[in-house]
Amino acid sequence: MILVVGGAGYIGSHLVKELVKTKEVVVLDNLSTGHRWAVDNRAAFVQGDLCSEADLAEVFEKYPIEAVMHFAAFSLVGESVEKPQKYYDNNVAATLTLLRLMRKYNVNHFIFSSTAATYGIPAVDMITENTATNPINPYGRSKLMIEHILADFAASYGLKYVALRYFNAAGAYETAEIGEDHHPETHLIPIVLEHLLGQRESISVFGTDYETTDGTCIRDYIHVTDLAKAHIAALQGLLNGHLNTAVYNLGNGKGYSVKEVIETCEQITGRPANVVYTGRRAGDPAQLVASSEKIFNEIGWKAEMGLQDIISSAWKWHSRTDIQNI
């Protein structure tokens, strides 16, 4: 049985939908940002908190857990600057509690949701796992701290783990049963689509003076189902002994500017956007594009979906008329 912590959240719920096809799954989530409806009903669900040893012990006592996939975190960069305590408590201290309980119950396989934010403002156009990590905010630092802790636990306790550094997760499940539903929403693609649905008056483009082709920031967008498949490949690698410890980037290897994303949304939906150009958002690197060659070479995963697929699937999800009531 696989324990998915944070499995009611955006990325975790998409992973669960794939994972239940081949594994028994239990989700632990406190529903602070996730949704009970997003958890596939083939998975067991425990409403509980990662910070609580008692909640974790209940799960480890009740279910024969062979691996843990850990998605639970706070992940708003701006908020992490204002409230670092909240971020270090939930992203670092609570993860240490989870790792302690895993040791107590002899669970030795771990998959961790890390982030491109561990790189900070990279000096290269194409980021590999060897690019220096230099996070520029508490959120990125909280994730890198856990990566260091995992390496120490692997060396001293034999923990087997994979840390997956996602670039910009986007898109929705192919049937539109689940999709991105953050409150507040801060991510570009859902914001643009909500605007095109008439739910926002305009879209702000944060900065037009970056040293990029059109002056707006470039990001590497990765479909959430591709992310889910990478987790499953990593899990198989850990469980069959092919992998011991690994850190992988997860991206498409292709960058799109904010303007290009908005144009693609306009093309796919056939609707014009009302765009307002504003100043830079603090802490945004000009360009973040991943090389994901390492994971392809080692376990054969690569992204299958591009920006069109991402936006089309997200549009199908956001255009559901009943979405406000679920």
Ligand SMILES: NC(=O)c1ccc[n+]([C@@H]2O[C@H](COP(=O)([O-])OP(=O)(O)OC[C@H]3O[C@@H](n4cnc5c(N)ncnc54)[C@H](O)[C@@H]3O)[C@@H](O)[C@H]2O)c1
């Ligand atoms: N969305 C992205 O673009 C992106 C990019 C890189 C990394 N990540 C990382 O991926 C992971 C998932 O991101 P997401 O966008 O799905 O976020 P999300 O907020 O939708 O999901 C997080 C889930 O964890 C749960 N949770 C949080 N704290 C908890 C606690 N103490 N106990 C129990 N449950 C708790 C929330 O209720 C939620 O269901 C996070 O670790 C995030 O840092 C996300």
Ligand SMILES: O=c1ccn([C@@H]2O[C@H](COP(=O)(O)OP(=O)(O)O[C@H]3O[C@H](CO)[C@H](O)[C@H](O)[C@H]3O)[C@@H](O)[C@H]2O)c(=O)[nH]1
């Ligand atoms: O209304 C908006 C929202 C975003 N942007 C721009 O669009 C780009 C993408 O922004 P997102 O907020 O969608 O994503 P980020 O690149 O800031 O961050 C995401 O990816 C990071 C890693 O790359 C971290 O993991 C982080 O948690 C995750 O939210 C950025 O240049 C941002 O300035 C706008 O112009 N207007």
